[in-house]
Amino acid sequence: MAIPKLSPEERSKALAKAQKIRSQRMEVRKELKSGKLTLDKVLKDANNEVYAKMRVKYLLESLPQVGKITAAKLMEEIGIDEARRVQGLGSRQIAELLEKLS
Numbered sequence: 001m002a003i004p005k006l007s008p009e010e011r012s013k014a015l016a017k018a019q020k021i022r023s024q025r026m027e028v029r030k031e032l033k034s035g036k037l038t039l040d041k042v043l044k045d046a047n048n049e050v051y052a053k054m055r056v057k058y059l060l061e062s063l064p065q066v067g068k069i070t071a072a073k074l075m076e077e078i079g080i081d082e083a084r085r086v087q088g089l090g091s092r093q094i095a096e097l098l099e100k101l102s
Contacts, residue, residue: 024050029062039063039101042086043094052087056080063101074100
């Protein structure tokens with residue numbers, strides 16, 4: 001896939017949008033860790049631009065009582081690739097995640 005040629009203005013807009021999304025994902029991770037946001041809510045709203053491109057690995061690691069090792073074990077048990085993003089999860093994978101983490 002060829003990289004599109006962007007004008008300096010288009011490039012700065014794209015960079016600003018990317019930074020905004022990263023900041024929003026950071027807030028989502030904080031809210032998950034504090035319990036203000038639930039995994040169920042994130043997975044049901046997987047078409048949300050902020051959640052959709054978030055890696056499942058980071059999403060799980062953001063949950064209370066779930067660290068890197070637990071997240072890796074869960075993903076391996078369920079059959080979720082380490083690089084999978086939230087929008088790429090199947091209905092079976094979502095159901096199993098919710099079952100194991102409820």
